[in-house]
Amino acid sequence: MPVQTPRTSRASTPRPPAVRASDIHSARDSGALSAARLYDAAKYRTRHPHSYLRSTRVSSMSPTDVPACPHAAAAAARRRVADLARTIAPHPTAAEVAGVGEVYVYQEDLKKCRADLRAFIDEVNCHPILLRLAWHDAGTFDNTIGTWPQCGGANGSIRFDPEMDHGANAGLKKAIGYLKQFNEKYPNLSWADLIQLAGATAIECAGGPKMYMRYGRVDTATPTQCPKEGNLPDAEAPYHDGADPDAATHLRRVFYRMGFDDREIVALSGAHTIGRAFKERSGVSTHGYGESGATKFSGKGCPVAGGMSKQSGCPAANVVRADGVPGLGMPGGQPWTKRWLTFDNSYFKKEYTDEPELLWMSTDRALHEDPGFKPHFDLYADDQKAFHRDFAAAFVKLSECGARLRPINGIKINEDPPRRMVWRG
Numbered sequence: 027m028p029v030q031t032p033r034t035s036r037a038s039t040p041r042p043p044a045v046r047a048s049d050i051h052s053a054r055d056s057g058a059l060s061a062a063r064l065y066d067a068a069k070y071r072t073r074h075p076h077s078y079l080r081s082t083r084v085s086s087m088s089p090t091d092v093p094a095c096p097h098a099a100a101a102a103a104r105r106r107v108a109d110l111a112r113t114i115a116p117h118p119t120a121a122e123v124a125g126v127g128e129v130y131v132y133q134e135d136l137k138k139c140r141a142d143l144r145a146f147i148d149e150v151n152c153h154p155i156l157l158r159l160a161w162h163d164a165g166t167f168d169n170t171i172g173t174w175p176q177c178g179g180a181n182g183s184i185r186f187d188p189e190m191d192h193g194a195n196a197g198l199k200k201a202i203g204y205l206k207q208f209n210e211k212y213p214n215l216s217w218a219d220l221i222q223l224a225g226a227t228a229i230e231c232a233g234g235p236k237m238y239m240r241y242g243r244v245d246t247a248t249p250t251q252c253p254k255e256g257n258l259p260d261a262e263a264p265y266h267d268g269a270d271p272d273a274a275t276h277l278r279r280v281f282y283r284m285g286f287d288d289r290e291i292v293a294l295s296g297a298h299t300i301g302r303a304f305k306e307r308s309g310v311s312t313h314g315y316g317e318s319g320a321t322k323f324s325g326k327g328c329p330v331a332g333g334m335s336k337q338s339g340c341p342a343a344n345v346v347r348a349d350g351v352p353g354l355g356m357p358g359g360q361p362w363t364k365r366w367l368t369f370d371n372s373y374f375k376k377e378y379t380d381e382p383e384l385l386w387m388s389t390d391r392a393l394h395e396d397p398g399f400k401p402h403f404d405l406y407a408d409d410q411k412a413f414h415r416d417f418a419a420a421f422v423k424l425s426e427c428g429a430r431l432r433p434i435n436g437i438k439i440n441e442d443p444p445r446r447m448v449w450r451g
């Protein structure tokens with residue numbers, strides 16, 4: 027008779043139930059588990075990184091989490107769970123909320139804030155500077171650094187002086203100043219969310235694509251958490267990150283570090299379809315503030331720039347805004363396109379070739395001269411829909427670079443994107 031092997035004690039020993047990261051968050055969000063229980067659960071997961079890995083969807087991980095080898099995977103999982111455990115108890119900030127009700131309140135605040143931002147942008151015509159602010163907060167991201175907030179990115183750190191004083195951010199204090207009133211009215215919202223919400227709203231108000239963003243970004247807490255200077259691109263050589271004077275190489279070095287490819291670089295650069303450069307800020311243009319610094323497209327007195335509208339009957343009249351309403355905010359500076367408050371594909375039509383007063387930098391030129399960038403540039407010149415689709419996807423990705431979302435799947439204020447909008451990854 028075959029001897030029956032006794033069942034191992036493993037089967038009979040009670041072991042803690044497997045807990046997935048999403049369980050921890052939803053339990054915390056619904057208030058079902060106490061902080062102490064959640065802490066225990068997270069600690070258990072710290073000791074069992076493999077079960078954590080199995081149950082965590084890769085799509086919910088940032089590029090920095092993707093493990094290189096099994097050992098690195100275990101270490102990465104331990105770090106992530108330890109991070110998770112730390113965030114549970116001590117400071118629930120902004121979207122790092124305790125209950126479903128609070129997520130709802132946060133979402134409602136986002137929507138109300140968006141409505142206020144729309145009215146403000148419509149009045150001040152500050153679309154471009156808000157978009158530039160959002161890009162500069164997120165664009166410091168370094169996907170070779172696996173810890174937060176050292177990796178930089180969309181974490182609101184640009185509001186602190188050490189980062190705002192970086193050379194690349196010249197002029198952006200004004201944009202933070204614009205957002206202060208919204209921060210005071212909606213103190214619940216994190217700065218990181220407010221900045222990205224303003225960028226997305228600016229694009230939409232300028233006639234650009236709808237942004238399927240996620241919110242719930244956690245803020246950096248102190249000025250000491252700002253990234254080092256030098257992560258954003260330079261417009262002209264010499265490029266700070268290497269002796270190579272080639273603009274295309276420089277762009278790749280900067281954007282590959284964030285996790286973008288050639289197509290995304292070209293799509294994102296299309297943001298220069300709106301906005302201007304100023305002598306007093308970046309210095310890449312000889313055109314400065316005010317009427318005296320304006321080109322024929324950026325002065326108030328000029329009919330082309332919005333002093334008069336099409337309706338005024340002036341044959342030369344044109345307007346820079348997408349909705350045809352005259353207005354340009356502060357006069358001055360040098361734009362890349364004629365209608366520089368309209369988020370269309372005119373950047374890719376190289377209007378500067380007929381209009382010497384328009385701006386074109388070495389990094390802009392690289393996009394239609396470099397063989398890797400050129401096919402995408404040409405596509406967007408012919409097909410505005412393709413530009414809008416790819417820009418929206420790349421910008422949403424940019425807005426989550428280095429972002430730590432609470433709750434972990436984020437909070438949406440637009441319904442889900444149509445299938446064709448889902449980024450190819």
Ligand code: HEM
Binds near residue numbers: 155157277
């Ligand atoms: C590709 C590398 C890039 C370089 C070298 C670059 C450089 C610059 C420079 C020098 C200015 C002028 C700033 C001033 O003098 O006020 C500027 C403005 C601007 N940039 Fe970029 N940029 C790049 C990419 C991007 C991206 C990816 C975005 C957004 C997704 C963006 C959005 C803007 C906007 C909207 C403005 C106009 C700001 C205003 O009118 O106040 N840029 N950029």
